Amino acid sequence: xxxxxxxxxxxxxxxxxxxxxxxxxxxxxxxxxxxxxxxxxxxxxxxxxxxxxxxxxxxxxxxxxxxxxxxxxxxxxxxxxxxxxxxxxxxxxxxxxxxxxxxxxxxxxxxxxxxxxxxxxxxxxxxxxxxxxxxxxxxxxxxxxxxxxxxxxxxxxxxxxxxxxxxxxxxxxxxxxxxxxxxxxxxxxxxxxxxxxxxxxxxxxxxxxxxxxxxxxxxxxxxxxxxxxxxxxxxxxxxxxxxxxxxxxxxxxxxxxxxxxxxxxxxxxxxxxxxxxxxxxxxxxxxxxxxxxxxxxxxxxx
Amino acid sequence: xxxxxxxxxxxxxxxxxxxxxxxxxxxxxxxxxxxxxxxxxxxxxxxxxxxxxxxxxxxxxxxxxxxxxxxxxxxxxxxxxxxxxxxxxxxxxxxxxxxxxxxxxxxxxxxxxxxxxxxxxxxxxxxxxxxxxxxxxxxxxxxxxxxxxxxxxxxxxxxxxxxxxxxxxxxxxxxxxxxxxxxxxxxxxxxxxxxxxxxxxxxxxxxxxxxxxxxxxxxxxxxxxxxxxxxxxxxxxxxxxxxxxxxxxxxxxxxxxxxxxxxxxxxxxxxxxxxxxxxxxxxxxxxxxxxxxxxxxxxxxxxxxxxxx
Numbered sequence: 001x002x003x004x005x006x007x008x009x010x011x012x013x014x015x016x017x018x019x020x021x022x023x024x025x026x027x028x029x030x031x032x033x034x035x036x037x038x039x040x041x042x043x044x045x046x047x048x049x050x051x052x053x054x055x056x057x058x059x060x061x062x063x064x065x066x067x068x069x070x071x072x073x074x075x076x077x078x079x080x081x082x083x084x085x086x087x088x089x090x091x092x093x094x095x096x097x098x099x100x101x102x103x104x105x106x107x108x109x110x111x112x113x114x115x116x117x118x119x120x121x122x123x124x125x126x127x128x129x130x131x132x133x134x135x136x137x138x139x140x141x142x143x144x145x146x147x148x149x150x151x152x153x154x155x156x157x158x159x160x161x162x163x164x165x166x167x168x169x170x171x172x173x174x175x176x177x178x179x180x181x182x183x184x185x186x187x188x189x190x191x192x193x194x195x196x197x198x199x200x201x202x203x204x205x206x207x208x209x210x211x212x213x214x215x216x217x218x219x220x221x222x223x224x225x226x227x228x229x230x231x232x233x234x235x236x237x238x239x240x241x242x243x244x245x246x247x248x249x250x251x252x253x254x255x256x257x258x259x260x261x262x263x264x265x266x267x268x269x270x271x272x273x274x275x276x277x278x279x280x281x282x283x284x285x286x287x288x289x290x291x292x293x294x295x296x297x298x299x300x301x302x
Numbered sequence: 303x304x305x306x307x308x309x310x311x312x313x314x315x316x317x318x319x320x321x322x323x324x325x326x327x328x329x330x331x332x333x334x335x336x337x338x339x340x341x342x343x344x345x346x347x348x349x350x351x352x353x354x355x356x357x358x359x360x361x362x363x364x365x366x367x368x369x370x371x372x373x374x375x376x377x378x379x380x381x382x383x384x385x386x387x388x389x390x391x392x393x394x395x396x397x398x399x400x401x402x403x404x405x406x407x408x409x410x411x412x413x414x415x416x417x418x419x420x421x422x423x424x425x426x427x428x429x430x431x432x433x434x435x436x437x438x439x440x441x442x443x444x445x446x447x448x449x450x451x452x453x454x455x456x457x458x459x460x461x462x463x464x465x466x467x468x469x470x471x472x473x474x475x476x477x478x479x480x481x482x483x484x485x486x487x488x489x490x491x492x493x494x495x496x497x498x499x500x501x502x503x504x505x506x507x508x509x510x511x512x513x514x515x516x517x518x519x520x521x522x523x524x525x526x527x528x529x530x531x532x533x534x535x536x537x538x539x540x541x542x543x544x545x546x547x548x549x550x551x552x553x554x555x556x557x558x559x560x561x562x563x564x565x566x567x568x569x570x571x572x573x574x575x576x577x578x579x580x581x582x583x584x585x586x587x588x589x590x591x592x593x594x595x596x597x598x599x600x601x602x603x604x605x606x607x608x609x610x611x
Contacts, residue, residue: 008512009427016424016483017439023458023480024446030457087352090345107349113598114353117360119605120594122541124560125586128567132366132580133359137375139576141362144378173355181602205341233450237543241564257452257544264456265548277453284450 035274045271052275062276065247065256066283068164072171072232072255073287077225080172084179084224085217087115089209091180092187093195112184115177123174127241130170131157134242157244160252167238167253171231179224186220187213222295226288233284236261256280360587366580374576386577393566393581401555402562403585409471409546409558410539413478417535418528420479421486422494426516428487429494430502440491446484451544459548469553474546478539486531489607493527494520533597533604559586 035052039045056062091108118126133141134156143153156166190213198212214221236257240246246262247254256276264273366374367389368382394400428440458477459468467473497520505515521528543560550556557565563586570579594601 004512005431006433009431009433011513012423012427012516013439016420016487017442019420019476019480020443020446020483023461023477024449024454024483025442027454027457027461028449030461031453034457083352087349090342090349106346111349111353112602114356116598116602117591117594118356120537120590120601121587122543122560124541124543124564125583128563128579129359129363129583129587131567132363132583138377139375141359141378148377148379176352177356178605182606185606230450234452236452237560240543240547241567257450260452260455261544261548264459265551270456274453274456277450277455280450281453285448288448 031274031277034271035278037271039271041268041270048271052272053279055272056275056279061251061254061259062256062279064251065254065259068253068255069233069283071164072168072235073229075168076171076175076232077228079168080175080179080228081221081224083172084176084183085214085221087111087176087180088183088187089213092184093208093213112177112181115180117177118174119178121174123237124241126170126174127238130173131242134166157242158249160249163243163249163253167235167242170238170242171235175228175231179228182224183217183220186217190216218295222292225295226291229287229291230284233280233287256283360591363580363583363587367577367584369577369580371576374580389577389581390585392575392578393585397566397575397578397582398554398557398562399559399566399582399585402557402559405471405556405562406540406559409474409478410536412471413475413482413539414532414535416475416479417482417486417539418532421483421531422490422521422524422528423516424483425487425490426494426520429491440487443484443487446481447488451481455544455548462549469550469556471556474549474556474558477545477549478542481545482535482539486535489531489534490524490527493524497523529600530604530607533601534607537601537605 034045036047036049037045038048038051091112121129132139134143135141136143136153136155136158138144138147140153142156147153155162157163194212194216195208198208203211234257235255239253239255239258240261243253247258256279260273260276260280263269263276362378365382366378368385368387370382370386373380373382424439424443428436428443462468462473462477465473467476501519501523502515505519510519541560542558543564546558546561550558550561563582566579566582570576
């Protein structure tokens with residue numbers, strides 16, 4: 001087994017490691033360095049220390065973006081998980097129990113297949129689709145119906161206080177199916193005897209859900225929350241394609257990724273964009289650490 | 303996980319609520335029956351409503367792809383007067399959707415193949431061979447899971463530029479592979495660890511070299527894991543938008559589907575070719591529905607595999 005191990009190991013690792021270091025590790029390392037310069041791409045970068053970060057603190061667009069991440073970070077996981085949990089519960093244990101075997105409601109399989117489908121589509125494609133759905137005149141799916149009934153069209157993406165919620169709705173639309181399947185897998189591994197015992201004690205559906213399903217699903221919920229939180233920190237494709245001029249109207253839907261893209265590839269402020277990238281990185285990291293810490297509790301063994 | 307051994311403690315944990323339930327139990331009488339029916343009824347309505355919310359926008363897009371502009375503006379609900387296939391022809395050739403589609407197929411097949419090959423090689427070695435630096439390299443890969451791509455976007459652009467691979471297929475393919483490696487290595491390393499050593503040892507005794515052992519014994523054994531990760535990567539790379547946007551910005555003939563459709567949607571307003579845009583969207587969505595309908599079980603398993611560790 002020992003014979004010729006090292007040439008083999010090196011041979012197998014060389015290409016993946018080289019590729020990974022060149023395109024992932026090296027750029028990440030450089031990002032921190034570039035964020036300390038005023039590089040605009042033409043002349044040699046000049047070291048400016050923490051200047052870019054100081055500028056960030058006075059940048060209205062940056063704070064707007066952070067604020068939007070805050071909204072998304074709370075609303076996206078909360079709404080998605082609530083809807084997905086409800087559906088997963090219905091699909092797995094909502095139906096009648098026959099012979100001690102808990103069943104989902106009628107048509108459970110069909111719903112699971114349909115709900116999951118948006119997950120297969122690219123976010124950019126979904127964004128274009130919803131641009132059509134939200135169109136402000138008769139050609140929009142929603143407003144076309146409203147105007148048929150003689151109602152005023154709703155300016156989903158144009159009204160500043162509605163735009164972010166319209167985008168959030170699309171994110172929820174896409175995400176729910178994934179978490180229904182994820183929670184279903186978690187629920188399937190809860191032994192039926194537990195439900196049976198609880199039911200014999202006269203527990204109602206609601207009690208079953210809150211006292212049995214929820215605690216036993218805690219680990220999966222935690223994973224879901226982290227995943228959705230990370231999605232809330234990205235949101236580039238949806239904002240770039242769906243919102244009015246990339247994060248508009250007037251910055252009402254902008255996110256950090258959008259600002260990074262704009263500063264780097266429109267204004268060529270590479271140093272400043274990198275500083276934003278570093279800020280985004282630490283925000284994501286803080287969020288992940290906080291979530292894992294705050295939601296930590298004794299998981300129930302079963 | 304064995305219910306026989308772990309069950310006893312659980313009923314013991316339940317009593318606190320049995321008390322409060324028996325208090326309400328008497329009042330309810332024949333409660334459970336009607337409660338079940340009410341709950342299931344409301345549940346059905348909610349499920350059906352969500353199914354409609356998911357299906358209708360997609361169905362509506364398909365219908366609108368056959369309409370002309372005046373039909374699109376007159377009512378979202380009416381059926382097209384005739385099937386205007388020419389909308390698809392216009393989208394496919396004039397709006398370049400055909401080109402974008404084939405570009406996506408080319409890029410994703412190359413990058414997924416590369417990801418699977420390089421990822422499984424690295425994962426295999428890291429999972430089953432002890433050597434100096436093994437853990438360091440493993441954590442180097444896994445740490446990539448924690449970094450947002452946007453942190454690296456600016457330097458990545460310049461790295462690709464310096465290598466002369468900006469606006470080329472190979473540039474995008476290599477970058478896709480590199481950014482897919484963390485998850486692929488993380489998942490497959492765990493998978494290779496679970497495979498039995500006896501088969502590998504038998505192979506070794508038969509004089510099978512390390513490389514042959516990997517390709518002819520271990521790879522076939524790891525097939526279920528490989529399929530899950532391959533599906534995960536195909537769908538992830540097919541959906542990629544930000545990387546091609548940055549790496550292919552000046553080569554319109556090499557754009558991938560997501561990029562192309564997003565661009566058409568910006569221009570559709572100027573050219574007033576709404577039916578063309580709906581046709582383009584249909585071309586982008588329909589193949590995914592067909593693939594999903596055929597492989598939905600594997601796709602659901604593949605995409606959720608990342609979350610179930």
